[in-house]
Amino acid sequence: MFQFPITLTSKRVRNGRKLRYQYVNNLYQKYNKMEGITTNALPTPENSAAESSENEGALERKRNRIRRRLKSIAGESYSDSESDEELNDTGAQDDEEADQERSFFKKYEKPQESFEKWQTESRKRVPIRRTKVSFTKYQRMCKSAKRKMANALELASRHNRIYLQTVSEGLEMVEPVDGKPETYQMKHISVLNNLLHVQIYRGNWAAAYKCFALLIRIPEVDIRNVWGIGNQVLHAKESAKYLEFLEWMSNVYSSRTTYPEDINFRTAPVFTKGSRTHVPKFVTTWLWEALIQYTRESFEINGDYRPENDKLQELIDKISEMLLAPPYMEDSEIWFIYSLCHMVKADILSNKFDSHLVGSARDIASNQVIQHIQKTKSCLQTCITKDDFVYPKRHIERQLETFEDRLHIDDTDSKSMERDTDEMNEELDTQSIPSEYAYQSDLSGRSSST
Template sequence: MFELPVSSNITINAFNLKKLRYQYINDINAKHNELSKNELPTPVTSENDTGGEDLDGDSEHNLTSEDAEVAQERRIRRWKSIMGEAIDDDEDDNNHDDDVDNEFEDNGPTDEEKKYFLRYDKPQESFEKWESNNLKRQRHVNKNFITYYRFKKTRKQIDKKYKVKTMHLNKNVKNNFELMIDGFEPINDNNISRNRNLQNYNKHHLSLLTDLMYSNIFKQKWDIAYKCFTFLLRIPDVDIRRVWNLGSIILQNIDTTKLIDFLQWLSNVYSNKNRSFVQGINYRNDQTNFNGGSRRLTPLYTKTLLWHKLTLSSDSETCESEIDSLIEQIAEMVVIPPYSEDNEIWYIFALCHLVKADNLSEKLYFMSRRNPEVDEMDTYPYDTEIYNNKITICINNCKKYLRKATQDKNFDYPARTIETKLKTIETRTFDFESMPE
């Protein structure tokens, strides 16, 4: 019924093999199109191939400067082939590669799979067009037709290029790629029947536990839901980042300290500090922002941890020590991205200083009420000066971090409520003469 919290089984070798397959097909198609343009036009195909234009090809009055240069190079190669001049294969391959790369960099996506499907996913061309004029009902020449000689010639040039590309790849990927381009299908270990039965049994057990956990959460039977959650974490191939939100709800209703420890463990294990290398290669199977975060997006379980720590520290008796430790933790986080670029992290940082200033002002207020005369306590003026300096620093930091949080205009927060609270703290701190005895 519910989505299974299973991690993706796509390996790096499978990803590289898939990328090579689409890239190989795209290169063969581009080379075939280039060879088709360079061949001599015949009386039957000249009008259809050139679109009713002359031999010079493209109409340059509709082209930009870069497109005109590409068209000029293609025209030169075409006239050389017509005049019988030999064209070097390496030069032809280099020019072709530059043309294809520039074409896709300027006008198309960088993903090879998207390049492949862009040639076929055209719904506007699937509708049947009715022509009233009989002369226009002529069937065009099938340009997709290719002879075996042309295919061997095209593939020979592409295979020479891919020998260099596959030199640094894994041996299994290279062998599977060679089998695939020869027309064979590589068999994975997942297709074996005994592994399939074991996998189905694990998935069946996993689906039962997932349904039980969801149903007990809806019924608010937190003890049974907690047992199902602990069993899920012990099953292989279960990604804990897919069920961390359910686990936080269960732990919040059972024990808040366990919730803090669980979120802290998630932030330490799946931290962004270890991602100093290329994430697109080593973390291509990572979860989204809700589940795992990225180098530019803060994971939500880290934000949830900071919010829970802030609310618990403001309500506890040892507020000063806990809020100081939270400020130190966030101060270390905002040094590096993605935390330094997250507006919500800066907003939580500002609220921490606001809570600290509020607690210090309340402590100073009750201390002044308890000791109305200075002579009764010699250290009272010294403590007052220290508290005033701390409160001033906290208020200035709160305002500074709020300005950083509002650099993005899409970020909203209750500005009027925070300004009212800051004015209350300033009034309570610096108006000792107006306070009643």
């Protein structure tokens, strides 16, 4: 009933993907050749491009004529058909494109670059490409693509040959994991997965916790596919452990680790792990949840404040280390969380500022607040430069001004200052945030399972 939390990572599945990538790449090359599209050429000046475009056809005909002449001199048979030329060029193209998977994904936008970014503005809409191909031309492209894959299909298994034939005809094969479970272990995973979702819908967190604990202990289950629903169960059942679980996920499944595809084909990475350009969602969820909880704890302790037990400062140090390397240094949401940490820290220190201090003690206390305020402004500026990040700018600026004003008032003006701050917050007309960026400023939202 629900999606299985496992991923097929056998060698047969990987070889089937390679055949599919190679078939699509051959179709793409044949289409570009028939349409006269040259996408691999380097940019040249206009005069050189014009000259090369005029002489390109003549040079190609001359090369073919010389090739046929040399074959006739050597006593070899030659043909003017394009199939003979394609077979001769197969070896050179295979050497140039040894990794069909990499060449396949180079033509498409990476999913991590457009993850959860919905373009709703009319200015950013792109017209649909309506170029059509006749059925005769399509048949020629398919025959040419399969002819180039003759050697690969001879070495492929029977299942992969059937898989390629099915995919090339526009159909799709249903894997055993998506259909009826074939083994007792698959049946066991299916029952536990269904029970986990049903108990969550009923609000029975004790039973859901037991199902989740059993499910993640099965070797075939990938915890990266159930971390979202597991975090929800831990938040309701074991509130003290859900932050530890997210921190463990961010440390174990780090995007800094390398992945040798030719060796570890049985542990293929899933999209929920993240990449060199995409921050995993469990990392951002952990940072948001940690910021909320540590902020609440910092305001609850009030007078019993100890720097050695400052968890908010530990979070700031952790994020500062993360921002030294990709993909965190390029993610605007991480910079925004970092700025909010400094903003909360400035709020706490300004509330605890003693106006009776004089001399160097007063300068040190005020400099700490000003330092966090300046750090907040610089991080927010980085958010704007990294991406089209939207946040309530006027509200944050007024809050920072309030923190600075606390450093220049005495005890007689403290109550009036607090009253003015409350009135300002009530009358504040905050900026409207577009819906596609609303999840970035929602501190209480929790990520669902991907």
